Amino acid sequence: MASVNTQFSIAVHLMAGIAHREAIVTSEALAGSVNTHAAFVKRILAKLSKASLIHAVSGKSGGCELARKASDISLLDIYRAVEAPRAFAIHDYPAVGGCKVSANIKPVMGEILTRAQRAFEQDLAKTTISDVVRKIRAE
Secondary structure, rough: OOOOOHHHHHHHHHHHHHHHOOOOOHHHHHHHOOOOHHHHHHHHHHHHOOOEEEEEEOOOOOEEEOOOOHOEEEHHHHHHOOOOOOOOOOOOOOOOOOOOOHHHHHHHHHHHHHHHHHHHHHHHHHHOOOOOOHHHOOO
16 A cells, blocks of 8 residues: 655644744644654745745744735645645556556546646635634634
8 A cells, every 4th residue: 555645734734733823833832733753844844934835933932933824825835835746646557468448547547637636726725724724713
């Protein structure tokens, strides 16, 4: 079974944590919220910073803060920032000679999965960190 990439969901978790607190948040506090190691969180925060979604604040009371309003940061922005893999992938097994399905499945599935990816990304573009935080607070 293929491994699962969780960087996108963790990045959303981190962004929601920063937005929820409405203050500068340390990577250690965020790591505690995710329940993972601070070094892993820092790697994701670096990607979010590179994409200009957060600002790193130096000094004794340093940490991170959102680079713009939570309502202006979409989940698609975060998905692209962490370079998450596509939602679905086509297998890379070679085609079997003489089998019509084997010879044609990749281009057919490629078209289907491209449409699915596009729909997935369009949905992410409609959801902001502000929406996520609002739902978290409502729970």
